Amino acid sequence: MIETRDLLKRHGGTTVLEQLSLTVPEKALTAIIGPNGAGKSTLLSLVSRLMPMSAGQVLVGGCDVATTPSDALARRMAILRQDNQSALRLTVRDLVGFGRFPHSKGRLHAEDLRHVDEALAYLQLEGLAERFLDELSGGQRQRAYIAMVLCQGTPCILLDEPLNNLDMAHAVNMMGLLRRAVTERGKTVVMVLHDINFASCYADHIIALKNGRLAIAGTPAEVVQDEVLSGLYGIPVSVHEVQGRRLCHYFG
Ligand SMILES: Nc1ncnc2c1ncn2[C@@H]1O[C@H](COP(=O)(O)OP(=O)(O)OP(=O)(O)O)[C@@H](O)[C@H]1O
Ligand SMILES: [Mg+2]
Structure with missing residues (x-):
């Protein structure tokens, strides 16, 4: 469903992503892993056109992202950014309602309100719906942003470190929920993860980046291997x- 061809991104004179040709399978959960600075967020920003590419091509559902009209793109994919900086004097319900903008153009109809309620329930946020974002804990706020992204109802969902700030119970719950979005609703979910064990247990496909290039892509069985992960992160990793x-052990 998502394909990049020879993607290149430069900031000033520095190349941060190069020769990136990869395919993200449709109706599957793909995890993007790799060290800090590897280019994971840059990749999601280029795919969703939050940032212009320097060269190359991104195709989403066969359409070239560079020439797809913004409203068509917004109905096709939604993205959770790594650093969300929306106005915090907004209620959770209002934030989630903003997710309907590509459909409602600002005026929420009954169908939009149904989606908002469904997203709030899906993320177990009903009790917090009328609270302002700056009255929430970090993990609660993260769930509110994810509800906003899911509320958009797009077939493709890009999430940059969605587990940030979530405790282990909420992290497991979130992965289960995203897994179900793939299995039961046929969504294509692409997520940046630092916890390799979550990638190993929940993803269908893993893409590993290093120094702005593709290091390896494959199934968890192919990627979650001692040598692969030790090479990727530069520390000893043993997989059990x-x-x-397949779980990895990497400290002590
Ligand atoms: N606006 C910018 N100007 C210059 N360099 C940038 C800019 N934005 C990002 N970079 C550089 O691009 C590289 C890739 O950054 P990116 O944010 O994609 O990494 P990442 O893999 O998401 O890392 P992390 O795991 O820390 O979130 C980094 O070396 C970063 O310093
Ligand atoms: Mg990042």
Whole structure:
């Protein structure tokens, strides 16, 4: 569904992403991993056209992102940025309602309100719906932003570090919920993750970046390997199979 061809991004004279040709499978959960500064957020920003590319091409559902009208793109994909900086004097319900903008153009109809209520319920935010964002904890606020993204009802969802600020229970819950969005609703979910064990247990496909290039892409069984992860992060990593799942151990 998403394909990049020879994608290149320069900031001034510095190349931060190059020769990036990859395919993100449709109706699957793809995790993007790699060290800090590898280019993960840059990749999501280029795919969603939040940032212009220096060269190359991005195709989403066969359409060239560079020439797709903004409203068509907004109905096709939604993105959660790594650093959300919306006005905090906004209620959770209003924030989630903003997610309907590509459909409602500002005036929420009954159908939009139904989507808002559904997203609030999906993220277990009903009790916080009337609270202002600056009255929430970091994890609660993160869930509100994710509700806003899901409320857009797009077939493709890009999430940059969605587990930030979530405790282990909410992180597991969030991964389960995104997994169901793929399996039950046929969504294409692409998420940047630092926790390799979550990528290993929940993703169908993993893309690893290093120094602005593709390091490896494949199934969790192909990517979650001692040598691959040790090479990617530059520290010793050992992978163990526990109850059929590949988990990595990387400290001590
Ligand atoms: N506006 C900018 N000007 C110059 N360099 C930039 C700019 N934005 C990002 N970079 C550089 O581009 C590289 C890739 O950044 P990016 O944010 O994509 O990394 P990342 O993989 O998302 O890292 P992290 O895990 O820390 O979020 C980094 O070296 C970063 O310093
Ligand atoms: Mg990033």
